[in-house]
Amino acid sequence: MTAIHTFTFTADELTVNWDDASISHLQAIWLRDHCQMPASRNPDNGQRLMNVTDIPADIAIDDVTYENERLVVKFKPDGHRSEFDPDWLYRNCYCLNPQYDDRSEAHKILWHGGSFTQNLPRYTYDRFSNDEKIKLLALQAVRDYGFVLLDAVPCESGQVLKVIEQFGFVRETNYGPLFEVRTKVDANNLAYTNLGLGCHLDNPYRDPVPGLQLLHCLESSTEGGDSILQDGFMAARVLRQEDTEHFATLTQNWVNFRFSDNEADLRSRVPFIEVNDRDEIVKVRFNNRSIDTIKLPPRLIRSFYSAYRHYAEILEREELQISFRLQPGELILFDNTRVLHARTAYSTGGNRHLQGAYSDLDGLSSCLNRLESAG
């Protein structure tokens, strides 16, 4: 814990010089809005009890004193009094602390085909379920690398839903709570044939897109049908490095995706590459099968296709991909807003049977945040 060295204040701002030589400049409106007193915050759940409009428009600092290991701020014109724990101020000050962010490229470990010189992130399901330290490591792998493999998941139908219950909630869709990936007659989706599938993300035609996908291998005796993964954040970063105009074209021109069959007609209008307020990559979407008719303004068609083709070429580069064969009992859990998956074509002899399901990132993140706080 860092202690206060000295502090000064004006009507506008409290300045704290900390023992470690760092400095906080805290504006009156921010201090008042972050008052931690019981009248301002519910002591049980920390929820804010006031609205920003309850604060006088001309809020200012009247006096600051140090009493009982608390910085006591008296405000004017309303005379409101707030006590701040210096440690809370140090850990929450906007001058010293970054925002929370578990989604952008800035907080991920990007990878390519050669990144995993040792093993892929992989844990046994029994330890994942029964050892919170292992669960923490596995969920961190999903957050940081975008995927994790679980071994020795019981080869029972429906098990994929039980895995989701360990960290979050099932996202049911028109494909059901879970979906069967094996060759079907008259398949409504190419995924349910034995064709190879290029690198793609699932369900870009769905808004919101399911943030997590699980694929659990129950049978695998065909020739081919290998699994391929690719870091879509890395691919988008490579695009930006090779051509910033192409990157900007794909972030700034949203397109339609669509999937329709006898039971569903799912349509979205979203970007291939989604960035945040800092122009950092936060989400990627790509699925050549379900890109709907491109209806950009005529003047943009040429530049869009140039960027789109460039990005699609990057997504085919084998040096950016890892490949492995899912064996019965293995399950892959991956971030469907980041990690593309593909499979090679497979023979009609033998059987290949996966069960898949979707979940959302909020539940996993919440479970991970709690495990990290406890750890």
Add this chain to the structure above:
Amino acid sequence: MTAIHTFTFTADELTVNWDDASISHLQAIWLRDHCQMPASRNPDNGQRLMNVTDIPADIAIDDVTYENERLVVKFKPDGHRSEFDPDWLYRNCYCLNPQYDDRSEAHKILWHGGSFTQNLPRYTYDRFSNDEKIKLLALQAVRDYGFVLLDAVPCESGQVLKVIEQFGFVRETNYGPLFEVRTKVDANNLAYTNLGLGCHLDNPYRDPVPGLQLLHCLESSTEGGDSILQDGFMAARVLRQEDTEHFATLTQNWVNFRFSDNEADLRSRVPFIEVNDRDEIVKVRFNNRSIDTIKLPPRLIRSFYSAYRHYAEILEREELQISFRLQPGELILFDNTRVLHARTAYSTGGNRHLQGAYSDLDGLSSCLNRLESAG
């Protein structure tokens, strides 16, 4: 159906002059990418069988002829031949057709407190369930106005989940498949007390945010506890009209939201007002209780609070709100990315009991799209 009047072509572009005097300029790459032949598209599900990288980089038009009521395009250098149904070209041409968009302000009917001079959009549950025309009208109300009321929903516990099954899927969260809204001892959330709640959207700390919320009234014999709704897209538009800088500040500076209790630690980094590539509003978030510590760069604190206060003031304007009292058996279904809700404080005498649940917009949109195509 509009017929072709004349057509001409160069290596780069096919130009079609239609009978209604409209003109399509279709570039070679677009035509090749939108080839509808069985080798390019799965005839059963319409999914694209090729990748954009399969198209030669120097693709060009070699010849165009009109045969058997089809425009036949021969490409070079690969000699690929595509037949286009003129009606398909007319309906899909990027010169003549807008993108699909059911989310942005451009495709919504924005409203304020005086907009509903007649009745609110309201249907009986029996007809919603049994008459596809009524279901279509109700789901269109959710898309266009952001909400609909259903009457005479059986006052049975769990019924709210059955309503969701009529159009989509339940989004289960840490609050359960459904949540009880009534006064609780030691409530983990202020929603479960008898305090009034200002206009807010639910779960901005969740990414992805649940796109739909349902509240089903089972009991209502307290004083107070009236329901208030507000069009957040209208509020954001008013902000933009009154101060474009404030609007830009809230779209361009993302903030953290957070909710934590003994079972969950949900955190997000998202904007108050989310816009698309055309700077049109597509999503709003606001919940004074769960805005986490503001950790923007010091130089932005003052301008952020100025914009934030302005927006919060607009959200308190009664002329932008509608209010009504939910009676037992009534259910409100609303777009949680757009419509804010609030409730007045209520007495401790009498009982107020709602059951709530979340769903996502993809399922409702899909159901609506299918009903519209059938209608």
